[in-house]
Amino acid sequence: DIQMTQSPASLSASLGETVTIECRASEDIYNGLAWYQQKPGKSPQLLIYNANSLHTGVPSRFSGSGSGTQYSLKINSLQSEDVASYFCQQYYDYPFTFGSGTKLEIK
Amino acid sequence: EVQILETGGGLVKPGGSLRLSCATSGFNFNDYFMNWVRQAPGKGLEWVAQIRNKNYNYATYYAESLEGRVTISRDDSKSSVYLQVSSLRAEDTAIYYCTRCVVFAYWGQGTLVTVSS
Numbered sequence: 001d002i003q004m005t006q007s008p009a010s011l012s013a014s015l016g017e018t019v020t021i022e023c024r025a026s027e028d029i030y031n032g033l034a035w036y037q038q039k040p041g042k043s044p045q046l047l048i049y050n051a052n053s054l055h056t057g058v059p060s061r062f063s064g065s066g067s068g069t070q071y072s073l074k075i076n077s078l079q080s081e082d083v084a085s086y087f088c089q090q091y092y093d094y095p096f097t098f099g100s101g102t103k104l105e106i107k
Numbered sequence: 108e109v110q111i112l113e114t115g116g117g118l119v120k121p122g123g124s125l126r127l128s129c130a131t132s133g134f135n136f137n138d139y140f141m142n143w144v145r146q147a148p149g150k151g152l153e154w155v156a157q158i159r160n161k162n163y164n165y166a167t168y169y170a171e172s173l174e175g176r177v178t179i180s181r182d183d184s185k186s187s188v189y190l191q192v193s194s195l196r197a198e199d200t201a202i203y204y205c206t207r208c209v210v211f212a213y214w215g216q217g218t219l220v221t222v223s224s
Contacts, residue, residue, distance in 0.1 A: 034210050036152075036211070043204060044211070045214075089152070089211070091210060094168045095171060096154040098153065098154065100151050101152075
């Protein structure tokens with residue numbers, strides 16, 4: 001199985017700041033990576049797919065990058081509504097696997 | 108509008124079985140692979156199973172941790188997908204979500220399965 005190592009586990013930042021969340025795959029996943037946002041009590045929502053493609057309706061302050069085994073999600077100009085948990089997921093190979101998540105809070 | 112509705116969760120005793128259902132609308136169900144993903148309380152997301160469409164002979168894939176205890180199936184005439192889970196354990200307690208495709212752009216609200224005596 002492909003292991004997804006996500007960091008940090010939690011993050012506290014101020015409004016307007018830029019934050020970055022990382023995901024490392026145990027092998028090359030050839031950009032088969034998605035990022036999801038999950039707010040408390042809600043279902044996850046897709047933010048990014050194919051490592052760097054913004055899903056429809058997602059604000060442009062979210063961006064994804066990376067290749068090979070290293071990927072990142074960047075949130076520019078942090079807003080209060082960005083308080084959530086974020087998960088990466090590889091879909092390059094079965095079984096699909098998720099990172100352990102990053103809980104983002106406002107400082 | 109894509110809609111996904113999971114049902115069938117509830118309280119089950121250890122060793123019991125459960126069949127979860129996922130009814131969909133708003134898209135051509137026959138064209139899509141369908142998945143189940145679960146989330147234990149306060150924990151992360153875990154992909155459970157996928158069933159491909161007719162073009163791929165309804166091939167199925169499972170998480171190794173659950174293989175042998177779960178069966179995913181679909182009924183294209185009802186635009187629905189199902190998950191049969193047997194020999195339930197406390198660690199199967201989770202919200203079970205139904206999702207579409209390999210990139211999960213659409214999720215239901217989930218159905219809670221609680222395994223407890």
